[in-house]
Amino acid sequence: MLKPLATATRELVNLDGLWLFGLDGTLGPEPWKSRLETRLEAAVPASYNDLFAEQKIRDHVGLVWYQRTVRVPRGWSDQRIVLRFDAATHAAAVYVDDTLVAEHVGGYTPFEADLTGLIAPGTEFRLTVAVDNRLTNITIPPGKLTVGADGQERQTYFHDFYNYAGLARSVWLYSTPRSHLTDITVTTDVVDGGTGLVSYRLATSEPAPASMRLIDETGNTVATGEGHSGTLRVEDAVLWRPGAAYLYRLEVEIHDGWHVVDAYELPVGIRTVAVQGEQFLINGEPFYFTGFGKHEDTAIRGKGHDNAYLVHDFRLLDWTGANSFRTSHYPYAEEVIEFADRHGIVVIDETAAVGLNLAVEAGLTGQPPRPTFSPETINDQTQAAHAQHLRELIDRDKNHPSVVMWCVANEPSSNEDGAREYFEPLIKLTRELDPTRPVTTTAVIFATSENDRLADLVDVVSLNRYYGWYVATGDLETAEKLLEADLRGWAAKHGKPIMMSEYGADTIAGLHSVLDTPWTEEFQAGFLAMNHRVFDRIPSFVGEHVWNFADFGTGPAIHRVDGNKKGIFTRDRRPKTAAFALRERWTGLHGRKPGS
Ligand code: E9O
Numbered sequence: 049m050l051k052p053l054a055t056a057t058r059e060l061v062n063l064d065g066l067w068l069f070g071l072d073g074t075l076g077p078e079p080w081k082s083r084l085e086t087r088l089e090a091a092v093p094a095s096y097n098d099l100f101a102e103q104k105i106r107d108h109v110g111l112v113w114y115q116r117t118v119r120v121p122r123g124w125s126d127q128r129i130v131l132r133f134d135a136a137t138h139a140a141a142v143y144v145d146d147t148l149v150a151e152h153v154g155g156y157t158p159f160e161a162d163l164t165g166l167i168a169p170g171t172e173f174r175l176t177v178a179v180d181n182r183l184t185n186i187t188i189p190p191g192k193l194t195v196g197a198d199g200q201e202r203q204t205y206f207h208d209f210y211n212y213a214g215l216a217r218s219v220w221l222y223s224t225p226r227s228h229l230t231d232i233t234v235t236t237d238v239v240d241g242g243t244g245l246v247s248y249r250l251a252t253s254e255p256a257p258a259s260m261r262l263i264d265e266t267g268n269t270v271a272t273g274e275g276h277s278g279t280l281r282v283e284d285a286v287l288w289r290p291g292a293a294y295l296y297r298l299e300v301e302i303h304d305g306w307h308v309v310d311a312y313e314l315p316v317g318i319r320t321v322a323v324q325g326e327q328f329l330i331n332g333e334p335f336y337f338t339g340f341g342k343h344e345d346t347a348i349r350g351k352g353h354d355n356a357y358l359v360h361d362f363r364l365l366d367w368t369g370a371n372s373f374r375t376s377h378y379p380y381a382e383e384v385i386e387f388a389d390r391h392g393i394v395v396i397d398e399t400a401a402v403g404l405n406l407a408v409e410a411g412l413t414g415q416p417p418r419p420t421f422s423p424e425t426i427n428d429q430t431q432a433a434h435a436q437h438l439r440e441l442i443d444r445d446k447n448h449p450s451v452v453m454w455c456v457a458n459e460p461s462s463n464e465d466g467a468r469e470y471f472e473p474l475i476k477l478t479r480e481l482d483p484t485r486p487v488t489t490t491a492v493i494f495a496t497s498e499n500d501r502l503a504d505l506v507d508v509v510s511l512n513r514y515y516g517w518y519v520a521t522g523d524l525e526t527a528e529k530l531l532e533a534d535l536r537g538w539a540a541k542h543g544k545p546i547m548m549s550e551y552g553a554d555t556i557a558g559l560h561s562v563l564d565t566p567w568t569e570e571f572q573a574g575f576l577a578m579n580h581r582v583f584d585r586i587p588s589f590v591g592e593h594v595w596n597f598a599d600f601g602t603g604p605a606i607h608r609v610d611g612n613k614k615g616i617f618t619r620d621r622r623p624k625t626a627a628f629a630l631r632e633r634w635t636g637l638h639g640r641k642p643g644s
Contacts (some may be wrong), residue, residue, distance in 0.1 A: 049158060049443055050231060051382060052132050052151055052222040056311045059127075063118060063175070063219040064092050071104070072111035072178070080143035080176035084115045092219060093461045095137070095212035095350025099603075108181070109193070110200040112232055114215055122170030129401035131161045134217030134381060135353065138187060139180040144173050153433065155190065155213070155444040156400050157440035164226075181213030186429040188365075188437045189377070189402045206403030207377060207458075208412075208612055209343055212350035216380050228253050228310040229302060234447045235484050235610040236318045239333065244285025244318035248298070249277045256302040256309055262316065263297045270296070287331050288317025288449040290371050290639050293392035294451075294569070315389060318450025323486045323507040326588035328545045330394070330452065336641040338590025338634040339370035340616070341550055344380055345600040349618060353381040360621060361597070362391055368616070368627060369634025373547060374593055377402035377458045379628065381443050388450035396488070396593075397445050398455035401434050404470075405461040407494045411518075411612040412605070421466025429505040431470055442481040453485055453550075454478050459492035463499040475505045493519065497537035509538050510589065511548035517577050522566045524578045532582045535589075551579050552595035552614035554607075557624050567613075569625035576626055580633060584643055592629065 054060045068083070069090035076085060090096050092114065097106045106249050120129065123593035125416040133140065137155030141148060150161035167173050171617075183205050185189025191205035205211055231251040238244055250258050262271040271280035282589050286294040302309045322329045328334065344351040344360070365373065372394035381396065388395050401547050403409075420426050438456070445451050456474055461467060471489065486507035491500055493513060503509050513534065516527030538546055555572040565571055576594065583589045599615035602608045611619065616627045633642065 049160065050229065050312060052130075052220045053312060057225050057308065058312070059121065059124070059223045060309070061121065061221045063116065063221060065116070066090070067092050067215070068115040069096060070113050070516050072113060072362065073110050076498060079113050080115075080174075080178070081146055083174070084113055084176070090114060090214065091352070092215045093134075093217050093607055094348070094352030095216050096214035097210070097212055097350050098348050109203045110182060111178045111180050112214065113176060113178055115174065117172050118175050118221060119172045120167050120169050120221070121223070124169040124223045125170075125373045126226070127164075128226050129163045129167060130222050130224065131163055132158060132220040132222065133160075133177075133215070134158050134219070136177065136179050136215055137181065137213045137468065138183060141178045143176040154400070154437050154440060157437065157444060160383070171640070177215065179214055180210060185427065186427050186433060188400050188430070188433045190404065190426060192429060205603075206405065206409045208605070208608070208624065209345065209377070210350070210603055211613075212345075212601070213379075214350075216349075216351040217342070217353050225310045227256055227302070227304070229300060229312050232298075232300060232312065232314055232447070234298065235318055236316065236320070236449075238287065238318065238320050239596045242284050244282035244287070246271070246280040246282065246296070246298070246316055246318060247278070248273065248280070250300065252276070252302055256304065258300060258302045260290075260298055260300040263299065265294065265296075267427070282318065288319040289392065290330060290335065290394050291392045293317065293390055293449075293583070295389060308602075314447060315386075316447070317389060319449050319483055321452045323545060326543060326545050326590075328486070328508060330639070333639075334636065334641070335394070335590070335639045337372045337547055337593060338395075338637060339365065339372040339394075339593050340597035341369065341372075341376035341593050341595045342597040343376065345598070345619070353383060353556045355383070358384060358387055362387060364597075364617060365393060368630045369637065371637075371639055372396065372591070373597065374398055374455060376596075379445065380446065385445055385448045385450060389448050393450060394452050395448070395450045396453045396455050397441065397451045398458060399434070399437055399441055400460065401437070401457035404430075404457055405494070407461050407464075408459060408492060408604075411494070412607070419466070420461040420464050420639065421470055426466075426470065431474065434474055438474060438478055439481065442478070446482055452484065453489050453508065455489060455510065456480065456487060457489045460502070461488055461494065462489065462491055462502040463495040467499045472505060473500055483500065489578045495542045496534070503538070503542050503544070507544065507583060509544050509546045510544055510549035511535070511538065511546065512595070513548060514551065514553075516578060517566070519554045522564055524564055524574060528578050528582060531579065532585065535582060535586050539586055539588045544588070546584065546586065546588050547591035547593070548589075549593050550578065550595035551576070551592070554613040555615075555624055555626070556609070556613055557618045557622065571626060573626040573629045576629060580642070589641070593597060613622045
């Protein structure tokens with residue numbers, strides 16, 4: 049699916065702004081059939097939960113309704129007209145006037161409705177969207193619905209970040225010609241010590257001759273091509289490198305004789321990614337990841353995409369010397385990935401499959417663990433939803449040079465019966481959908497090198513480890529020994545690159561101590577330093593992603609004081625002491641392993 053773009057043949061109307069808003073049950077039956085009876089207005093893009101300072105709205109379980117009117121540009125006769133949601137979390141039904149035009153499941157990938165013929169250029173229509181925030185054992189991410197003492201539904205889930213919901217990304221109405229490009233897939237390679245190969249595959253709504261040119265950053269055409277698939281050669285290509293992004297522009301046209309029927313353009317970064325032995329290679333050179341697991345999370349907006357935070361967060365990544373991040377624990381807004389493309393930040397692109405692990409739930413709640421993979425819990429239907437989510441994610445992000453690896457799930461219970469049966473087909477599917485990028489899943493502490501059943505299926509072993517925090521709390525000496533033994537176990541067994549995909553300690557900004565006292569700023573810095581000493585002793589280590597870039601919102605829990613405080617920055621992006629220590633360690637590495 050191509051991202052909506054204004055081109056010589058396509059026009060674009062942004063539908064962000066203030067939409068009428070109401071909770072299901074307060075609006076009468078069939079709310080889409082007339083103007084919503086509500087005085088509430090919600091900002092789009094934003095999660096709705098924190099907008100209204102009302103517990104009933106924040107904690108609502110089920111459907112909410114959004115509505116606005118849309119005027120169709122009058123010049124769009126003869127055009128195909130498409131409505132596009134960059135995301136609706138977690139499921140949506142879309143109505144144009146009285147007609148249901150789209151339904152979509154999955155909260156972090158885009159979907160569209162073709163409105164051609166249904167709406168007339170120059171007229172206005174009523175756009176109503178029902179958004180469902182419910183998570184069950186067959187959604188990605190999974191969750192569980194229970195009934196509270198008041199008879200109302202309650203939502204629990206197996207991840208700690210708050211279940212923000214709504215229209216957190218942009219909404220668009222756009223036109224394309226009737227005969228149009230429907231997809232472009234680009235892969236790149238480098239041969240003969242510097243010749244870039246850009247292979248392309250086009251899909252069109254109907255057969256049509258196609259041509260394209262590749263233009264460098266100074267505006268020179270460096271290669272041209274024809275047809276629906278082929279390879280462009282770029283002599284002395286300027287490569288896309290971490291910290292030094294370089295983007296060519298691929299301009300694609302389809303024709304009817306001399307007439308240009310449709311035109312689209314795509315940034316292209318020429319680079320290679322590979323795992324070889326115990327190394328992660330970008331452009332054939334060993335790459336060491338420094339950075340964070342992040343969240344889409346800010347006060348008031350929840351997961352609402354915000355360009356000011358986007359710019360600021362990337363400046364802070366740069367300030368700390370981070371060269372990469374993981375889109376924990378769901379695909380981020382496409383604007384974020386494009387920004388990474390333009391600014392040379394490396395991305396590990398993760399699905400929304402977080403919490404496929406009931407041992408973590410048990411560990412944190414004190415409840416006895418339930419089996420994770422069983423007909424009542426994570427089952428074939430969950431797997432089908434997971435597969436569909438992977439298809440949509442890879443379809444959206446396949447052309448981004450910044451994306452160097454797919455992360456199929458966060459902390460699944462890879463030690464349990466059923467894990468391999470569940471994951472093997474999904475990892476295979478990921479490789480089929482994209483044979484060019486390595487694949488990983490992160491392993492939580494319950495999965496040891498002894499009992500884990502997935503590591504041989506992936507390219508990079510990604511570990512989430514909290515020695516000194518959840519285990520051996522406050523005892524960094526014991527933690528150091530446990531961590532080293534743990535990492536050496538994985539290194540010896542698999543002979544693959546290993547990275548730490550999460551390590552961190554909750555820290556209240558402003559709390560200090562001269563002793564090793566958990567929750568203080570000094571403890572967080574000492575905890576990271578201990579981890580780094582161990583990492584530097586493991587030759588197959590290829591990277592470190594601190595958990596988390598910034599403090600973030602969670603559901604209520606006795607170990608959460610106004611959210612998860614493992615941020616190196618506070619939720620409003622002020623540095624804690626550890627931020628300066630990371631800056632010290634990471635600045636100047638430029639993707640090289642510390643000490644190398
Ligand atoms: C996932 C991430 O989303 N990993 C968690 C992070 C955390 O801070 C969370 O925010 O809690 C850590 C998982 C640790 C599970 C260990 C439980 C141990 C109980 C003894």
